Amino acid sequence: MKLKSQIIPGLIGVLFFASLFGCKEHEKKVLRPRVLISSDIGGTDPDDFQSMIHLLMYADQFQIEGLISSPYGEGSTKDFQDMIDLYEIDYTQLQRHAPEFPTPTSLRSITKQGGKDAAPFRGYTIPTEGSEWIIKCAKKESEQPLWVLVWGGIEDLAQALHDAPEIKENIRVYWIGGPNKKWSINAYTYIAEHHPDLWMIEANSTYRGWFMDEDSPEDLKGDAFYKNYIDGRGAMGQDFIKYYDGNIKMGDTPSLVYLMNGDPNEPTGESWGGSFEKINRSSRNIFLGGSSLEDKVAAYGTIEWRFEGPELEVPEDSVVFEMEIQNQTWPGLYLGDGIYGIKYSSKKPEKGYYKSSSAISELDGLEGNYISTFPWPGNASPDDYQLGANWYSDKVDETLFIEDQQGAKTISKYRNEFLMDWAERWKWLDK
Known part of the structure; x- marks a missing residue:
């Protein structure tokens, strides 16, 4: 009886600690980064299709809360839906490796139409389905911020901030600027002038380190990565060749991999998605x-x-x-x-x-x-927009330039690392 009385408390203790461990494991899964993508997919540049394939192949690592179509041109939610159709074909194989992959149905349900036109001089117009979805997701109760990854025009975010400025407390933004900034300048200046306290990474040129491959090994240059690691793998692999003949561009993907590597709360640190510095003004x-x-x-x-x-x-x-x-x-x-x-x-x-x-x-x-x-x-x-304490952009150190692209080496130096990580995922789609 004495032995039994010792064993039972011991078992209770083991079960107690096991339950704590289980809770921690559950908490870890729940705390996958919350992301909302605003993309000009189907619009002026086909590289968003490549980035969307990359996103879907890593979808198990995120809580994807929104896919907003914000194009200049003919793009629409159908372009997202077409990519989800491909994902659905590959879904079973992907899920064998990670059960956290979201269902195609769940992804379709969060696909929303944003604005199709550039904002006027004042920087905003009227709410869209996309801007209202940004607000809804941002107001959701969570211990985590919502990462708004902008792969095109920033109009829908500007509209959301105009209509519900309080969401700034709950979101963090990584924007692929540069050419998108040129097309979206009125919306951008509205944000810089009226919401300088936004937490923002403004990547105007750093992102180009993703596809500027001068220093890459030969098997990662041009379309070599496609031929070596993508060709023949899954429906998404068959589709990939349609964009830039399989050459890796995916200029928007750095915003996603920023959350996969390094500490996303510290933009000045090292990350696959680049390293940035604080700026206190926008020229x-x-x-x-x-x-x-x-x-x-x-x-x-x-x-x-x-x-x-x-x-x-x-x-x-x-x-x-x-x-x-x-x-x-x-x-x-x-x-x-x-x-x-x-x-x-x-x-x-x-x-x-x-x-x-x-x-x-x-x-x-x-x-x-x-x-x-x-x-x-x-x-x-004296005309500059004065920014708050959490606005980051491309590093000015000239040793980090590639040609005239400021900060690009903060990404390109990891090219072998992040592409080979992706190559391992493509193996999941081998027949």
Whole structure:
């Protein structure tokens, strides 16, 4: 009886500690990062399809709460749904290796349509299904922040912040800027001016280290990775060749792998998704009446031209002239009281030229130049947007540049590591 009385408390103790261990294991699974993707998939650049395949192959490591279609062009939620269809074919094989992979049905249910047009001068318009979904997810009770990973235009996030600014306390943003910033400049400047306290990683060029492969081993260059590790593996592998002939671009993927490697709470540290530094201002130059080659601005900075003309009886933010900048056309807007304006951001260092056209004679045929230089954010200007304590961007150390791409080496040095990790996952789809 004495022995039995000793054994029973011992068993109770073992079961107690086992239950604690089980709770910790459960907690660990629950604490997978919460992510919401806002993407221009199907829009101007097919690399989002590649990034979506990568996301789906690592979907077991995240709580995916939203897939927002925010394109410029013809993209829509159907492009997300088409990728989920491929995932569904591969789902059973993937789940054998990790039961946490989300069901295709659950992914379809969180796919929402965001805005399809660039924001006007003020930076926001009306709510979309996508912006409202961002708010809903951000307000969900959780011990974790919601990571909003923006792979295209930032309009839906700007709209969400305008409609529910309190969500800033619950979200963290990693934005692939650069070219997306150029197209989304009005929404970006709204956020920088009115929500400078947002927790933001603004990656204007660092992300390019994902696909700038000059220093890579031969088996990882160009389409070699596709031929060696993807070709013939699963429905997603068969689809991958459709985008850039299988060449790895996936310029949005650094936002995701940032959460997979390193400490995401410390952007200045090391990560597959790059290393960044705090910035306390966002470059902005306002030119009244035009600019010339004597005017230097920071690449990725905001260039704002304002012109005087007749007072019009049209709503503010009406498009009344056009500006051709670097062979692309941008809308010019009426700001009221006889003032007209347009914003632009260069996606790289460049010697730029612009020319306007309009039925309004005072706004027709205006010509000028500018020079954008690195590093970003460049020399301080009284026009700059002043940022809060948690805004991060590309490192200015020139030893971390690849060509003229600031900060790109903070990602490219891990190229072998992150691609070979992915290669192991492709083996899961072997027949």
